Amino acid sequence: MAYRSFSLIPALSNHLLSDRFTQIDNLFSRLTGETPVADTPAYNLLQKDKEHYEMTVSVPGYSQDELDISVLNNQLTLSGKPKAEETEANEEKDGIKWLHQGIRKSAFSLSFSLEHRITIQQANLDKGLLTLQFTYDIPEQEKPQKIAIGVQNQSGRVLEHNAA
DSSP states (O other): OOOOOOOSSGGGSOTTTTTHHHHHHHHHHHHHOOOOGGGSOOEEEEEOSSSEEEEEEEOTTOOGGGEEEEEETTEEEEEEOOOTTOOOTTOEETTEEOSOOOSOOOOEEEEEEOOTTEEEEEEEEETTEEEEEEEEOOOGGGSOOOOOOOEEOTTSOEEOOOOO
16 A cells, blocks of 8 residues: 655645555565565466467566566566665655655565476566566477377278378
8 A cells, every 4th residue: 555645835744644554554564474565566467379478567667677587496586676776755865855756666576486397588678567478388298199090991991091
């Protein structure tokens, strides 16, 4: 939950309670060990065909060097960490102070268990969307095989029929 009060007149804004929902969300997150709901980016998973998949993760405002993609022990982890120079709401830097900061950019981590046959082919970042292309590699011996069916005519000869 990312609620922040907004006032064009900073002296009249309620600084004590302005981040109350974010603080409550963070408190419960610390108590339970779960990631705050607001800190988890949205994603889509698309099956293009039997062997090709695409995952798109919404990461607006992140640059390539703020994102990390890793696979370890069949665990895909996507993480983002904003640069340290980003200032938070109510912080002042070089005489500039945020009055309202509704576009959040905080660290996140998404993890997915992968089957050992999944291979990440490529990853691209374009207009705030991180797209991963991956394949599900099925060994030849596990792919379905078509068996030709022969038909015996009245003379006893087997006529061959090719499998489709």
